[in-house]
Each structure stands twice: as structure tokens, then as C-alpha cells.
Amino acid sequence: MRKFALLLLFNVCAIVWAESIPEWLIPLREAVYEQKLKSDEVRPIYQRARRAAHDNLSGAPLNIALSRCEYFMGRILDFEKQGDRALAYYEEGKKLAERAIEIRPTAEAWVMVAENLSHIIPLKSWTYAVANGLDVEKYSNNALALNNRNAAAKIMIAARWVYAPALFRDLPKGIQMMHNVLNTSDLDKNDFFNVYVGIGYGNIQQKNNQEARTWLLKALEIYPTNKYAAELLSGL
Numbered sequence: 001m002r003k004f005a006l007l008l009l010f011n012v013c014a015i016v017w018a019e020s021i022p023e024w025l026i027p028l029r030e031a032v033y034e035q036k037l038k039s040d041e042v043r044p045i046y047q048r049a050r051r052a053a054h055d056n057l058s059g060a061p062l063n064i065a066l067s068r069c070e071y072f073m074g075r076i077l078d079f080e081k082q083g084d085r086a087l088a089y090y091e092e093g094k095k096l097a098e099r100a101i102e103i104r105p106t107a108e109a110w111v112m113v114a115e116n117l118s119h120i121i122p123l124k125s126w127t128y129a130v131a132n133g134l135d136v137e138k139y140s141n142n143a144l145a146l147n148n149r150n151a152a153a154k155i156m157i158a159a160r161w162v163y164a165p166a167l168f169r170d171l172p173k174g175i176q177m178m179h180n181v182l183n184t185s186d187l188d189k190n191d192f193f194n195v196y197v198g199i200g201y202g203n204i205q206q207k208n209n210q211e212a213r214t215w216l217l218k219a220l221e222i223y224p225t226n227k228y229a230a231e232l233l234s235g236l
Helices: 002-013 023-034 039-056 059-079 083-103 107-123 126-132 135-146 151-163 171-184 189-205 209-222 227-234
Strands: none
Touching: 023 039, 023 059, 023 189, 039 059, 059 083, 059 107, 083 107, 107 126, 107 135, 107 151, 135 151, 151 171, 151 189, 171 189, 189 209, 189 227, 209 227
């Protein structure tokens, strides 16, 4: 009986996620978050995912899947400081998501417009940032209007208050919003990671190093090789 109780407790406490993306897209996403492969090693994974998208989907879902492929490849290049090349992928990803919206608006399509735009902004001029910066939250809210449990949309809204320059951020608000995502959303594996890192980063800015360490260690349980989370942890 005691053994059964302990097993039940473990199952309740364990993180559970149900992947919302196709199985054939997961290896590309994992390459982004694991950060073990270089861009030239990721490219074949990206190409396989694109082929699988064309083989399995059509219409709006195809455009959304292709948008994710472009976004993920952009992230890989971005991490390697290849901003010009990354920008081309993000811009194509945004166009594909917008094409999906023209066919049929969905939360996933709006999320991909917002995700790509959020990474385009740092790579373009400050005038572009001023003109388009608030659109990330607007598009994320469009996604939530269609699916109020979309974790990625909520994370992007919270991220504004955590990661913005000091003059524009509100760390207590952003951290609380990140916590709320855990209780009000359907999270994929990478969503848990993004929330944990966001809470960790916010606590670093508040000089709450012990709290930050707790959350960054949780993030590294999900992606042990992620260099960004590891660098944040090592800086404490």
C-alpha cells in the first residue's frame, strides 16, 4: 500500500505534457532547445520536416507547419549570431503564418505570426521595433481569443514584462504571469522550459538568486544541454 501511495505521489508531481505539434516536427524543435547541433547539422532535420509537412498536410495547417520550420531554423542561426540569415527565415515564417490566417484564422497561426515577429524585431532597426513592437502582444491576444489555453501566446505576453529593457519591464507582473501559465494552459515540453527560464531570468534581475537557481535547474531537467539556461545558472 505504501509503495502504491509513493508511486501515485510521483505520478502526480511529474511534469506531464501533451505535444501539440506533429511527431515529425519534434526532432527539429528538440534541436533548437537542446543546442547540441550546429546549423549545418540541423539543416537536414529542417529539410525532412518540410518534406513531411508537404506529405501530410495542406491548406492552413501546411502553412503553419512550414512557418514553424522556418522559425526553428531561424532560432538555430540566431543562436550562432548569424542574424542576417536568421532574419530571412523569420520573415518567411511570418509570411507563411499570415497566409494560413488568410485561409482560416487559428490560434496556432496567430502564435506563429507573433513568434516570428518577436525574433524579427531585435534584428531590425529601432524604428521597426517602435512601429511593430506592440504587435507581438496583439497577435498573441488574437490567439488567446481563439484558444484561451494557448501557452505560447501567454508566454509571449508575459515575456514582454520580464525581458524588456529596465525602463519598460515590470518583473513582479511578468513573473506572476509566467506562474499563471502553468495553471491555466496546455503546455508542450518547450513551453514548460520557457516558463521556467522566464521565471529564473526574472528572479535574477530581482537579485533573488536562490529562487532563480531553483527554476533554472527545473528548466535544465527538461533540456540539460541548453546553453542559455546553463549560462544563466553559471552566472549566479
